[in-house]
Amino acid sequence: MLKWMNLILLWLVTNSAWAIDFDQALEELSVIRSSDIVLMEQKAKALNEMMGDMNQEQKCLLRFYQQLSLFYQADYHQSVQSGLDTLSSCRSQTGGALAMMQNAHAHSVMGEFKESFEALHAAEAIKKKINLKPVYLKQYLSASIQIHQNLSRHQVASSLIEELALLDDSDMYQCRVLMYQLNNAVGSEQYDHIDDRDLINVVRKCSDANESIFLFYSQIIWYVSQIKKKGPRDGHPHDFLNGLEQLEAEVNKVNYPFLTLAFNATMAMAYEFKGEDEKAHVYALKSQEHESVSDVYFRMMAQEVIINYHKKREDHQQAFEALELFHELKSNKLADLDSKDMAYELVKHAVDAKENAIQLLKQKNEVLSKNEVLQANRDQLKFYLILSLSLSLVLLLIMVQRMWRQLSLAKKEAESDFLTGIYNRTGMKKKVDQLFNEHQVIHSEVQFALIDLDDFNRLNEEVGHDAGDFVLIQFVDRVQALLPEGAFWSRVSGDGFCLVWVNSSVEDMRAFLEQIRSNIQNHQFKYHEQKLLITASFGFTSAQPGFTGFAKLWTQADKAMIMAKREGKNKVVYVAPE
Numbered sequence: 001m002l003k004w005m006n007l008i009l010l011w012l013v014t015n016s017a018w019a020i021d022f023d024q025a026l027e028e029l030s031v032i033r034s035s036d037i038v039l040m041e042q043k044a045k046a047l048n049e050m051m052g053d054m055n056q057e058q059k060c061l062l063r064f065y066q067q068l069s070l071f072y073q074a075d076y077h078q079s080v081q082s083g084l085d086t087l088s089s090c091r092s093q094t095g096g097a098l099a100m101m102q103n104a105h106a107h108s109v110m111g112e113f114k115e116s117f118e119a120l121h122a123a124e125a126i127k128k129k130i131n132l133k134p135v136y137l138k139q140y141l142s143a144s145i146q147i148h149q150n151l152s153r154h155q156v157a158s159s160l161i162e163e164l165a166l167l168d169d170s171d172m173y174q175c176r177v178l179m180y181q182l183n184n185a186v187g188s189e190q191y192d193h194i195d196d197r198d199l200i201n202v203v204r205k206c207s208d209a210n211e212s213i214f215l216f217y218s219q220i221i222w223y224v225s226q227i228k229k230k231g232p233r234d235g236h237p238h239d240f241l242n243g244l245e246q247l248e249a250e251v252n253k254v255n256y257p258f259l260t261l262a263f264n265a266t267m268a269m270a271y272e273f274k275g276e277d278e279k280a281h282v283y284a285l286k287s288q289e290h291e292s293v294s295d296v297y298f299r300m301m302a303q304e305v306i307i308n309y310h311k312k313r314e315d316h317q318q319a320f321e322a323l324e325l326f327h328e329l330k331s332n333k334l335a336d337l338d339s340k341d342m343a344y345e346l347v348k349h350a351v352d353a354k355e356n357a358i359q360l361l362k363q364k365n366e367v368l369s370k371n372e373v374l375q376a377n378r379d380q381l382k383f384y385l386i387l388s389l390s391l392s393l394v395l396l397l398i399m400v401q402r403m404w405r406q407l408s409l410a411k412k413e414a415e416s417d418f419l420t421g422i423y424n425r426t427g428m429k430k431k432v433d434q435l436f437n438e439h440q441v442i443h444s445e446v447q448f449a450l451i452d453l454d455d456f457n458r459l460n461e462e463v464g465h466d467a468g469d470f471v472l473i474q475f476v477d478r479v480q481a482l483l484p485e486g487a488f489w490s491r492v493s494g495d496g497f498c499l500v501w502v503n504s505s506v507e508d509m510r511a512f513l514e515q516i517r518s519n520i521q522n523h524q525f526k527y528h529e530q531k532l533l534i535t536a537s538f539g540f541t542s543a544q545p546g547f548t549g550f551a552k553l554w555t556q557a558d559k560a561m562i563m564a565k566r567e568g569k570n571k572v573v574y575v576a577p578e
Helices: 002-014 022-029 034-048 056-072 076-090 094-109 113-129 134-150 154-167 171-187 196-209 212-230 236-254 257-274 277-287 297-312 316-369 371-376 378-414 425-437 456-462 465-482 506-521 550-566
Strands: 446-453 487-491 496-502 524-527 530-533 536-543 572-574
Touching (some): 056 094, 171 196, 171 212, 316 524, 425 487, 446 506, 465 487, 465 524, 506 572
Parallel strands (some): 536 572
Antiparallel strands (some): 487 496
């Protein structure tokens, strides 16, 4: 009975009263809109009842759509396994190419970059051996674009978008093309390339095509681009927020984790700009619930909302913890980019090595089958030996390059203070040496100051080192916000700092240090509801021709600092260079 019901369903789909046209039924699965995912599942299930009547090519395509159904349900691991099962018997079929491309897509969403590149290369290898019909080529390109965007390869994605746009001018694929262009611009941080016309075009095309997921996501990334570019403008963003609120039920109904994460993070930002902090905080927390999605871009956006929420309520401990998580997410994002690059290089070299090995094996077989020719052509064997050694040398150079990159990163970390993020003493010395040795700065216009927090050890002993770290971070944030152009500074000891201002006079420096001193003196640092009062002492000097060494400047400024401490602390003292 069930089989007959499925036959009736497929008859309605294919408009054939006497026989099932499997090719047509499968092609129609490829153009089902994102808003009709359930319909695709139903049709695939109905066709599965008649798989025994299909040829091998048709069976492979049906298995791919069953795999795609698992992907849309966010069952990524099962989707990958289904793709591998399909590939075992469909490697030279259209369904095999699509299944392997879909595996690459699933791996990219889960953050498994090496596996994604491997599947991508495998899909491309299959595609080279077969001729994809246009209807499946469009589907193949669409998945490939999303994969390259997830892997931060936006330039490759851009060329694929152009190719897809030329293949089909229907509302369905023009909707996808416009959304991919928006996503590419946001992913590569080219916010100035996005304006209101892009939103109007993509909404019109996706609405006409009934492409709900692409419609929702394109609106989300457009709104993100506007905030990143110049913030909300009067009127329009609030109207757009009303539209987002109306989309919420539809987005939740789709239940697509990647879309839900992006939507909640965007809603959090939108409510924050409207001044509705409680709603912003709720949506920011919602966006952190989707752990199956690897992307950290929207997670960072939401985390910033959480930080601002706690800051406004002067809940500094919660804000501090949220800030630590934000830096962890930011580190993960940078690590993601490095991981993607490294994964691509590893897979690329593995593929190249495999192809070289196959080529060398073929050449070896030819040589073995022609033993007499081998004896007469020893020079050719030498060439293969040199080629092998050259390949080994290239691989060695790649390893050295990676080690050099890691050493460069370690060197950068060695010049930064781990707690505050500004220069440490090593970084400051190097910066000052560059200032005088490389840039030929006019020495009489450079001011050099030492800053020391008064009685800081007593704060650590009485309140605790955690409170001390909290005060240091807050102090750095406040001074960083006041730094004028041409000034840079560092943390040179536990509570000691060094500040250099290029192209400034003694009076400019004195006034600036007085501004910092007054700002810190009049500010109450709150740590766990405990109010902490902090003051600072300042000693500075000037650089003159022949008096440019870091050690000399330090010694002279330190004299001024000692005088400031002897005069009762919380002072700014200048000592002219000797």
